[in-house]
Amino acid sequence: MLLEVEDEEFYLIGIYSSMESFKMAYLLNKFLNVKLTREEHDIDFNHANYEAIYALYSYKEPNAYFSLHLVANKFKGEPKKILSSGSLFSEEEIRPQQVYLIPERKKVDYFLKISEELPRKEFVKILTKIGQIPQVQASYAFDANELKSKQNLIFE
Incomplete structure (x- = not known):
């Protein structure tokens, strides 16, 4: 029997910044007056040839009943090991590749x-405050329903 799961509705902001994830969380905490903390378990995602781990920070506002999740979109790593390639050469040069949680962005x-x-109204305030962080090159609101890989953003 198949159960139909109702789509989770949420706002989504894309942030462009070359900072490390812990620095981004720190600055969001400072500018938004929240307390994003690193989750015990990051987002593990199996791509075709890669096992990627995306940093995840969360904050739940106890009085307002909303939550924030900051997740990295990029992971740079080496492909999964192949036991036998069937070639005469035992080692090939393996270069780290970048893989994305949301490949279309x-x-x-x-x-x-x-x-x-x-x-x-509060969402617009948050978007404006993120734009005021000097280390953020840009931030935009996205319609999550337009993303092909929207399901990758459902963490619970």
């Missing part, structure tokens, strides 16, 4: 996912 460094319970 390769230029986005981080996504900030905000639960739908947040009023639209």
